[in-house]
Amino acid sequence: MNGRAVGVVGHFDQLDRFLAAIRALRASGFDNLRVASPIPSHEIDEALGRRESPVRVFALVGGIVGAIFGLGLTINTSIGYPHITGGKPIVSMPAFVVIAFELTILFGAIGTLLGLLVNARFPRLHIGPAFHPRFCRDQFGLFVFCAPDEIGSTSQILRAAGAAEVRQVEGDVEA
Amino acid sequence: MADYKLTYGKVNRDLLKTMEAPGRTWYILLAIAIALVALGGFAFSRQIRYGMGVWGLTHPTMWAIDITNFVFWVGIAHSGTLISAVLFLFRVRWRASIYRAAEAVTVFALMTAALFPIIHLGRPWYVYWLLPYPQVGGLWPNFRSPLIWDVFAVLTYMLVSMVFFFTGLVPDLAVVRDQSRGWRRRLYGFLAQGWQGTDRQWRHYTSAYLFLAALATPLVISVHSVVSWDFAMSMVPGWHSTIFAPYFVAGAIHSGLAMVITLLIPLRRTFRLDLYLTQTHLENLAKLIVLTGLIVGYSYATEYFIAWYSANSFEWETFRYRALGDYAWGFWIMIIFNSLIPLLFFVKKIRTSTPWLLTISLLINVGMWFERFIIIVTSLARDYDPYTWGLYRPTWVDLSITAGSFGWFFLWFLLFAKLLPVVSIVEVKEQLPPPVIGEVRNPPTPHLQKGGTGGFDEGKGREKDVDP
Numbered sequence: 001m002n003g004r005a006v007g008v009v010g011h012f013d014q015l016d017r018f019l020a021a022i023r024a025l026r027a028s029g030f031d032n033l034r035v036a037s038p039i040p041s042h043e044i045d046e047a048l049g050r051r052e053s054p055v056r057v058f059a060l061v062g063g064i065v066g067a068i069f070g071l072g073l074t075i076n077t078s079i080g081y082p083h084i085t086g087g088k089p090i091v092s093m094p095a096f097v098v099i100a101f102e103l104t105i106l107f108g109a110i111g112t113l114l115g116l117l118v119n120a121r122f123p124r125l126h127i128g129p130a131f132h133p134r135f136c137r138d139q140f141g142l143f144v145f146c147a148p149d150e151i152g153s154t155s156q157i158l159r160a161a162g163a164a165e166v167r168q169v170e171g172d173v174e175a
Numbered sequence: 176m177a178d179y180k181l182t183y184g185k186v187n188r189d190l191l192k193t194m195e196a197p198g199r200t201w202y203i204l205l206a207i208a209i210a211l212v213a214l215g216g217f218a219f220s221r222q223i224r225y226g227m228g229v230w231g232l233t234h235p236t237m238w239a240i241d242i243t244n245f246v247f248w249v250g251i252a253h254s255g256t257l258i259s260a261v262l263f264l265f266r267v268r269w270r271a272s273i274y275r276a277a278e279a280v281t282v283f284a285l286m287t288a289a290l291f292p293i294i295h296l297g298r299p300w301y302v303y304w305l306l307p308y309p310q311v312g313g314l315w316p317n318f319r320s321p322l323i324w325d326v327f328a329v330l331t332y333m334l335v336s337m338v339f340f341f342t343g344l345v346p347d348l349a350v351v352r353d354q355s356r357g358w359r360r361r362l363y364g365f366l367a368q369g370w371q372g373t374d375r376q377w378r379h380y381t382s383a384y385l386f387l388a389a390l391a392t393p394l395v396i397s398v399h400s401v402v403s404w405d406f407a408m409s410m411v412p413g414w415h416s417t418i419f420a421p422y423f424v425a426g427a428i429h430s431g432l433a434m435v436i437t438l439l440i441p442l443r444r445t446f447r448l449d450l451y452l453t454q455t456h457l458e459n460l461a462k463l464i465v466l467t468g469l470i471v472g473y474s475y476a477t478e479y480f481i482a483w484y485s486a487n488s489f490e491w492e493t494f495r496y497r498a499l500g501d502y503a504w505g506f507w508i509m510i511i512f513n514s515l516i517p518l519l520f521f522v523k524k525i526r527t528s529t530p531w532l533l534t535i536s537l538l539i540n541v542g543m544w545f546e547r548f549i550i551i552v553t554s555l556a557r558d559y560d561p562y563t564w565g566l567y568r569p570t571w572v573d574l575s576i577t578a579g580s581f582g583w584f585f586l587w588f589l590l591f592a593k594l595l596p597v598v599s600i601v602e603v604k605e606q607l608p609p610p611v612i613g614e615v616r617n618p619p620t621p622h623l624q625k626g627g628t629g630g631f632d633e634g635k636g637r638e639k640d641v642d643p
Contacts (some may be wrong), residue, residue, distance in 0.1 A: 055383045059383075105331055108390045120379040133354075136346070136372050137353070139184060
């Protein structure tokens with residue numbers, strides 16, 4: 001996010017209350033929610049209405065590139081310097097498949113890593129004020145962007161949903 | 176809602192305790208490890224100074240215990256990937272608390288294994304000749320050679336394992352970051368990459384983790400297959416066999432599981448992790464060892480059957496020589512330690528007793544080292560032509576570099592045990608039921624609940640969760 005965002009963070013102790021709060025806020029029209037949790041949860045993704053991560057496309061593309069690169073490397077270099085070893089053909093597919101396989105895996109893994117870095121925007125040098133260490137321990141955090149005049153009412157919704165603590169934050173939040 | 180005693184806060188506190196300042200034992204072990212590395216380093220410096228002649232390996236056994244060590248350490252790595260990736264894909268809940276240590280074993284074992292081909296080169300400064308680049312006159316490496324496949328397989332395995340290991344660590348590093356101050360906070364903060372557990376981070380993270388596990392699974396099978404083809408592709412009696420790939424993969428997992436048990440038992444005791452690393456975990460590993468032990472024993476028998484049934488006199492003589500010749504003692508260590516003693520784990524009393532588990536896992540480590548030694552040395556010491564026969568005897572250089580490799584591996588493991596969370600905090604929490612006041616809409620399905628909460632001992636966790 002550019003500039004200074006204003007919002008409210010609710011701390012929740014229980015997952016079910018947290019999920020209910022997400023649904024309640026989305027029902028009242030807040031779509032720009034950001035949550036933090038100590039564990040990954042499909043229920044949170046479902047409640048937020050998030051789609052499947054595109055990392056899988058990176059993995060697939062990486063793997064395909066690796067396979068093509070592996071075959072291309074072995075076949076081209078062998079044709080470019082045709083030198084018979086072990087009485088085998090210049091283009092020895094069974095042998096080259098081994099190299100292509102390993103490079104498929106290697107590039108697939110590199111693609112997956114790139115997908116993670118790009119999509120989750122790693123590395124992140126600064127941690128926003130909305131973050132609290134308890135989100136990596138035992139609490140669920142719900143950050144709601146809102147206009148300054150909405151802070152009171154949003155805090156009310158969070159408290160009503162059972163938030164253990166509600167903080168008002170100003171400044172860059174984790175995107 | 177069930178009355179679960181382990182809470183998220185308690186998991187954090189318990190598992191971060193392992194990173195407190197080390198005691199005297201740790202420093203003593205570290206000193207021993209460093210001394211072994213120094214011994215190996217000194218022996219290596221003699222090799223550089225005087226050449227490969229200082230090794231006991233010479234004609235005809237040009238691959239002796241350095242390649243034994245290479246295969247041994249690559250094998251040790253395999254069980255880590257089995258536990259962290261394969262069991263993850265199968266959604267095995269009890270893997271959560273042991274996978275971190277197992278994956279660390281993988282990474283460090285590969286860092287050890289990768290040293291041996293380099294040392295074995297004799298002129299290690301030419302190691303870059305192995306890499307794919309156009310050499311003199313545009314000649315590239317010979318991609319038809321199993322030794323080049325090995326370079327690709329082992330390097331890929333090492334890189335993917337390191338990425339997988341580090342990716343798994345990131346959320347835990349953030350936990351460490353939040354609990355520490357000063358330079359430690361800066362260091363772990365840097366390593367945690369700004370992890371905050373947001374929905375965006377988790378969504379892409381869990382997806383990436385799944386795909387890394389899915390990629391590591393076929394990789395682990397390919398790596399020891401390729402290592403076995405270093406042997407099977409050559410026309411040496413006792414090596415030129417089609418069962419080598421599955422036989423090596425099973426053996427690799429067999430030795431790796433034994434190494435994981437060997438390391439988990441002291442880890443559990445020192446850090447008082449009885450709550451998280453329970454008898455259930457060790458027992459499950461012992462059951463897996465029974466499986467791999469049976470496969471390995473079956474492979475030994477099949478090798479003999481093929482040698483006999485082929486009616487090839489060279490093949491049969493090699494196998495007769497293994498069992499009755501100069502290295503017969505090593506052969507019987509291999510048979511007894513790898514395929515007979517693990518069968519004791521069929522007895523529940525034995526596989527649930529810590530002293531038995533530790534003893535048997537150590538014996539399997541020894542047995543698997545000898546398996547590689549027997550395969551490599553006996554086949555080379557006596558192949559076709561009696562004129563070229565010869566015995567292999569290690570010198571102090573062979574033995575010191577071997578000892579150094581153990582020092583190197585344990586040095587890394589000791590540093591890991593103190594500098595990183597040895598049990599995954601996040602994955603243990605994932606196996607616990609989440610804190611709720613009512614019902615969660617999609618509770619974990621009953622068949623997944625079968626392993627309790629990931630095998631943790633909840634009885635002992637009965638304590639009020641107070642926040643500091």
